[in-house]
Amino acid sequence: MEKRVVFSKLGLPILLVAPQIVITLVFFIWPASQALYQSLLLEDAFGLRSQFVWLDNFIALFSDPHYLDSFARTVVFSAATAGLSLGVALFLAAMADRVLKGATAYRTLIVWPYAVAPAVAGVLWFFMFNPSIGVLAYLLKWLGYDWNHYLDGTDAMMLVILAASWKQVSYNFLFFLAGLQAIPRSLVEAAAIDGARPFKRFWTIIFPLLSPTAFFLLVVNIVYAFFDTFGIVHATTSGGPAQSTTILVYKVFSDGFIGLDLGGSAAQSVVLMAVVITLTVFQFRYIERKVAY
Amino acid sequence: MKPKILLTAIGATMAIAHAGPALAATEVQWWHAMGGKLGEKVVEIAEGFNASQSDYKVTPVYKGNYTETMTAAIAAFRAKQPPHIVQVFEVGTASMMAAKGAIYPVYQMMADAGEAFDPGAYLASVTGYYTDTDGNMLSMPFNSSTPVLYYNKTAFEKAGISEAPKTWPEVEAAAMKAQAAGYPCGFTTGWQSWVQIENFSAWHNLSVGTMANGFAGTDTEFTFNSADHVKHIGQLAEWQKSKVFDYGGRRSESAPKFYGQECVMYMNSSAAYAGVKANAKDFEFGVTALPHWADVGSAPQNTIIGGATLWVLQGHDAEDYKAAAKFFSYLSSAEVQADWHQFTGYLPITTAAYELTASQGFYEKNPGTDVAIQQMTGKAPTENSKGLRFGNFVQIRDIINEELEAIWAGTKSAQEGLDDAVARGNALLRKFEAATGG
Numbered sequence: 001m002e003k004r005v006v007f008s009k010l011g012l013p014i015l016l017v018a019p020q021i022v023i024t025l026v027f028f029i030w031p032a033s034q035a036l037y038q039s040l041l042l043e044d045a046f047g048l049r050s051q052f053v054w055l056d057n058f059i060a061l062f063s064d065p066h067y068l069d070s071f072a073r074t075v076v077f078s079a080a081t082a083g084l085s086l087g088v089a090l091f092l093a094a095m096a097d098r099v100l101k102g103a104t105a106y107r108t109l110i111v112w113p114y115a116v117a118p119a120v121a122g123v124l125w126f127f128m129f130n131p132s133i134g135v136l137a138y139l140l141k142w143l144g145y146d147w148n149h150y151l152d153g154t155d156a157m158m159l160v161i162l163a164a165s166w167k168q169v170s171y172n173f174l175f176f177l178a179g180l181q182a183i184p185r186s187l188v189e190a191a192a193i194d195g196a197r198p199f200k201r202f203w204t205i206i207f208p209l210l211s212p213t214a215f216f217l218l219v220v221n222i223v224y225a226f227f228d229t230f231g232i233v234h235a236t237t238s239g240g241p242a243q244s245t246t247i248l249v250y251k252v253f254s255d256g257f258i259g260l261d262l263g264g265s266a267a268q269s270v271v272l273m274a275v276v277i278t279l280t281v282f283q284f285r286y287i288e289r290k291v292a293y
Numbered sequence: 294m295k296p297k298i299l300l301t302a303i304g305a306t307m308a309i310a311h312a313g314p315a316l317a318a319t320e321v322q323w324w325h326a327m328g329g330k331l332g333e334k335v336v337e338i339a340e341g342f343n344a345s346q347s348d349y350k351v352t353p354v355y356k357g358n359y360t361e362t363m364t365a366a367i368a369a370f371r372a373k374q375p376p377h378i379v380q381v382f383e384v385g386t387a388s389m390m391a392a393k394g395a396i397y398p399v400y401q402m403m404a405d406a407g408e409a410f411d412p413g414a415y416l417a418s419v420t421g422y423y424t425d426t427d428g429n430m431l432s433m434p435f436n437s438s439t440p441v442l443y444y445n446k447t448a449f450e451k452a453g454i455s456e457a458p459k460t461w462p463e464v465e466a467a468a469m470k471a472q473a474a475g476y477p478c479g480f481t482t483g484w485q486s487w488v489q490i491e492n493f494s495a496w497h498n499l500s501v502g503t504m505a506n507g508f509a510g511t512d513t514e515f516t517f518n519s520a521d522h523v524k525h526i527g528q529l530a531e532w533q534k535s536k537v538f539d540y541g542g543r544r545s546e547s548a549p550k551f552y553g554q555e556c557v558m559y560m561n562s563s564a565a566y567a568g569v570k571a572n573a574k575d576f577e578f579g580v581t582a583l584p585h586w587a588d589v590g591s592a593p594q595n596t597i598i599g600g601a602t603l604w605v606l607q608g609h610d611a612e613d614y615k616a617a618a619k620f621f622s623y624l625s626s627a628e629v630q631a632d633w634h635q636f637t638g639y640l641p642i643t644t645a646a647y648e649l650t651a652s653q654g655f656y657e658k659n660p661g662t663d664v665a666i667q668q669m670t671g672k673a674p675t676e677n678s679k680g681l682r683f684g685n686f687v688q689i690r691d692i693i694n695e696e697l698e699a700i701w702a703g704t705k706s707a708q709e710g711l712d713d714a715v716a717r718g719n720a721l722l723r724k725f726e727a728a729t730g731g
Contacts, residue, residue, distance in 0.1 A: 044728045046392040047371045051727075060724075066717075132541065132549040150542050151702050238543060239691070241698035258360045259688035260367065260388065261724070 032273065038266035045260035057267035066243060067251070067268075074247040077161060078225035085165035086217060089172030094202065096173070097180040107177070114170035118228065122235025125163035149237060153244025156237045160245050163236055164229045172217050179213035180206065211291045219283055226276050230254075248272050318350040319616045322376035325353055326362040326601065327436075330567070334636055342623045349616035351378075359385075359601065360687065366606065370395055375606040377617050380435060382601045383422060384686040387507065389604050390431060391684065391729040397605040397614065399621065400429045405611070406618035414625070414643050418595060418669045422680035423602050426508065432602040433621050434642040436633075438564035439596045439665045440488040442583055447576035448476055448557040457581040461528070464558065464584045468537040471557040479537040480558035481547040486693040487599055488560050488583075490517055493525055495597045495678035496583055497590035502722075507682035511726045515683075515718045518711035521589045527707035530700045540701045543694045548572070562599060563665035566638035580661025582668045594678045596668050600639060640665060684725025689718045 007013045039057055043050040061067050092110060099106055113121070128136045131148045140147040149156040183206060191201045207214075230253040233239060239246035239254060246254075249272060256265030327335045332355055339351045356362040359382040366379040381389055389396055403410035412420060412430050423432045444457055449467070452474035458464040468479020482488050494501045499521055504513040532538035539556060541547025545568075551559035552572040559569075560583065569578060585592035603624075605617055623629060630646030633639065635655050641647040647666060650656065656663040672678075683689060696714035699705040705713070 042724075042728050044391060045367050045388050046395040048392060048394050049728065049730055060720075064720075130546075130549070132553060132555060150540055150546070151698065153702070240543060240695060241702060242695045242704065246695075254691065255688065257364055259685060259691075260364065261685065261688065263728075264724075 035266045035269050035273070038262055039270045041263045041266075043262055045262075053263070057263045058271070060264065061267055061271065066246075069243070070246050070248055070251060073157075073244070074226070074249075077157065077164075077229075077245075077247050078222055080161045081165045081168070081225040081229070082218065082221035084161060085168035085172055085221060086214070088165070089169045089217075090176050090214075092169070093173050093176035093180055094206075096177055110173050111170045113167050116167060118164075118167065118231035119235045121167050122163050122232040125159060125166070126236045129159050149241070151241055153241055156241055156245045160229070160233055160236055163232045164225065167232075168221060168224060172221065175213050175217055176210070179210045183209045208292055212293050215283075215288060215291045218287070219280060222279060222283070223276060226272065226279075248275070318348055319612050320350045320352055321378060321613060321616045321620060323351050323353045323378040323380075323603075323620075324356045324362055324366055324376040325380040326356060326359045326382070327380070328355065328358075331436075331637060334633065338624065338629060338633070341629065342620055345623060346619070349619055351616070351620050370606055370608070373608065375608045377609055377613055378603050378605055378620075380601045381432070381604050383437075383599055383680075384690060386423060386432075386602075387511075387682045387684045387686060387725070390425070390682070391511075391725075395607055396431070397607050398425075398429060398431045399433050399603075399605060400431070402605055402614050403618050403621065406615045408615075408618040408622055410622075414645060416640065416642060416644060416647070416670065418674055418679075419598055419640060419642050421674055422598055422682075432604045433624065435601055435603050435624070436564070436637065436639040437598040437600040437602075437642060438562040438639050439598050439669050440484070440492050440560055440583055441563050441661075441664050441668065442581050443551065443559045443561070443565070443569050444579050444581065445471075445551070445554060445557040445573075445576050446579045448474070448554060452476070452557075457579055458558075458584055459582070461525075461584045461586050465532070465537055468532075468558065472536070476554065476557050477536060478539040478550065478556040479532070480560065481539050481541045481550045481556040482559070483542075483545040483547055483561035483565070484599070485540070485543065485697050486690045489526070489529065489697070490522070490693060491681060492583065492596045494522070496585055496594055497521065497592040498594040498675055498677050499590050500677045501681055502683060505676040506680065507684075508676075508679065511684060511722070511729065513683065513722060515715040515722070518708070518715045521586075523707045523711055524589070525586065526697070526700060526711060530703070530707055533701045534703075540698070562638075563640070563662075564600070564638040566662065567636075580664050582664055593668075593671070595670065595672050595674055597678060597680050598640070598669065635662075638662065638665075640669065683718075683722060684729065685721040689721050692717045692721070 040052060040054060041050050042053045042056065096103065096106055096110070116124070128134050129147060129149060131137050131150060137147040147155055149159045187205055187209075188201055191205050196204070227249055229247065230250045233245055233247060233250040234253065237245045239250050248268065252265050252268045252272060255261045255268065259265075323339065325332070325335050335353050339353045343350050354376070356365045359380075362379065363381050363385050366376060366381075369375050375395075400410065400412065412424075412428075415430070415434060419434045419437045420430055423434065424430050442457070444467075448471055449455075449457075452467075452470040454467045454470050458467045464480060471479060491501060493499075494517060499519060500506060500516050502513045502515045502517075504510045507513040529538050533540060539550065541550050545561060545565065547556075547559070548561070548565070548568065550556040551569070554576060563580075566580070582593065583596060603621070605614070625643055627643060627645035627649045630641050630643055631649040631653070634641040634646060635650055641650060651663075693714050696705070696710040696717075700707055700710040
């Protein structure tokens with residue numbers, strides 16, 4: 001029979017979970033409910049006049065074809081950002097796992113970009129790719145590609161994806177490396193003795209054992225791409241040219257904090273919240289099944 | 294997002310607490326958006342005022358760029374800790390005007406404080422943007438500029454162009470000559486909505502919106518998809534293909550194209566003068582009026598301003614406002630204004646400051662610095678060239694930017710792009726009308 005440890009009184013367990021509950025209430029539930037309430041209001045910037053307009057803000061959003069377009073863009077952006085940063089990080093981690101000499105220095109260098117603020121990262125990439133003065137734009141021109149993210153939406157999208165995933169590579173790298181180092185050597189060696197080549201070993205042994213880490217990172221990266229990237233977009237393209245890099249979270253930011261349209265911005269953040277909750281539930285429900293813990 | 298508001302609130306609280314009983318002088322908080330050299334000049338002006346008397350003290354606080362400053366001030370107002378004076382850019386004007394309980398109109402504050410104030414001393418083309426329908430000045434002009442055309446004199450000589458272009462066909466001819474002489478691009482522009490739509494309209498006496506460009510009420514609708522507008526924007530799109538015109542970004546990101554001699558002409562604010570002067574290292578440059586189409590409207594009319602004004606927010610004691618009023622008098626004195634104008638390239642806001650600058654021989658020593666003033670004051674402003682007053686205009690400018698970019702890239706025709714911009718802009722105008730109660 002299963003042995004259960006039970007608290008004899010109610011006081012202690014409540015005390016123990018209280019800090020977590022308070023933090024969740026104050027930093028998540030309260031602001032989220034505020035956003036929900038705000039999304040039903042039409043208010044001027046100064047908050048002098050406020051009307052309850054039911055779902056008008058949402059109706060306006062969904063009848064705007066540009067808003068619907070930005071859903072598709074957000075999917076492309078998030079998938080590419082998460083895919084690129086996970087892929088590169090996994091590759092680097094797999095390489096770093098085999099490095100013997102100078103491993104610490106190598107690791108430190110890869111982790112560095114994580115300390116860079118998103119807006120700064122954006123400006124950095126912005127300068128490197130600036131069509132008039134950027135080093136990389138110059139290089140591309142020399143290779144025969146006329147880079148111009150001011151006019152070409154695809155170029156602009158690539159620029160924000162690069163800038164957004166570059167930062168995230170460091171974070172993913174750390175987790176992948178830790179995950180790799182937790183895999184027992186004996187398993188890999190046994191496979192090697194059985195004649196499995198490095199790629200085969202990676203694909204059939206290492207990767208499945210790494211799947212809990214990979215799954216966790218997938219969730220974190222998707223959330224990052226959806227929520228945390230407005231600074232990068234703001235610093236590089238401001239959503240342009242012609243909306244080609246206006247992803248959902250950037251529109252929330254620019255309508256709310258530049259346009260001062262609080263109701264419309266709150267409605268968008270509610271939609272965004274719903275999207276991310278759905279995505280996360282979906283990930284846990286379907287993808288997690290394939291994860292071997 | 295939230296933390297920002299919180300920080301602002303904390304900042305404001307600390308500033309207020311700090312200004313408490315320790316100081317004998319009445320302190321006035323002045324939130325501004327002037328970074329770099331301009332920011333140092335702002336501090337210098339405040340220090341000049343503080344040194345000129347001992348009863349009042351103005352404390353300038355840099356709050357980031359225009360939008361950040363405005364957002365911070367609004368957040369502080371909502372948290373009941375507003376600054377006394379805040380610098381707001383011209384596109385925020387309609388939002389500020391509609392906030393009747395939040396702002397303290399400047400003409401009223403000057404009267405309440407018993408400070409001598411003559412609205413007639415200010416340049417009408419500057420104050421026109423910020424006066425209500427009864428002719429009362431609601432905010433204090435501070436830094437105003439207007440777009441002009443900068444051109445590369447050295448390149449013009451090499452290409453055999455003898456005169457600065459006055460009309461758009463002349464711009465095209467000059468651009469093609471320069472391209473034949475090996476320069477990759479003819480001209481570029483900064484702030485495309487401000488220069489190529491808003492000022493293009495005023496310069497040709499065309500309306501941007503109904504109801505006198507929004508001055509007569511909030512039930513206004515955009516009209517910048519008229520045949521003349523479509524012709525102009527369509528021509529620019531055509532030129533984009535041959536690089537007679539080359540787009541280089543929404544704000545002033547296109548400046549390096551001119552500095553690096555990629556483009557030989559550059560349209561941007563008169564306040565870009567200092568930047569152009571500092572960066573035009575390998576060539577001589579000249580300044581001239583914005584080009585016009587001889588066959589459109591009654592061009593050239595006059596251009597309109599950009600830049601910012603100082604707004605006073607409600608929520609402080611009468612004594613504080615007396616201090617603010619004294620400061621505004623100091624700020625608009627001819628000496629302070631002339632110095633600011635000469636240093637920054639912004640327009641002098643009073644006739645006295647203009648005359649003082651002229652008598653000091655500044656315009657002769659720095660040819661081109663008076664182009665902006667002549668362009669603005671050449672003719673008496675009409676309904677179409679007094680300025681713009683549209684709600685939600687910050688967002689609407691972004692819409693215009695987006696649609697123009699689609700036109701430059703060739704994914705939309707000029708007609709489609711401008712029609713879409715007008716339709717999307719009108720939707721935001723209706724929203725503003727509803728939010729502010731008409």
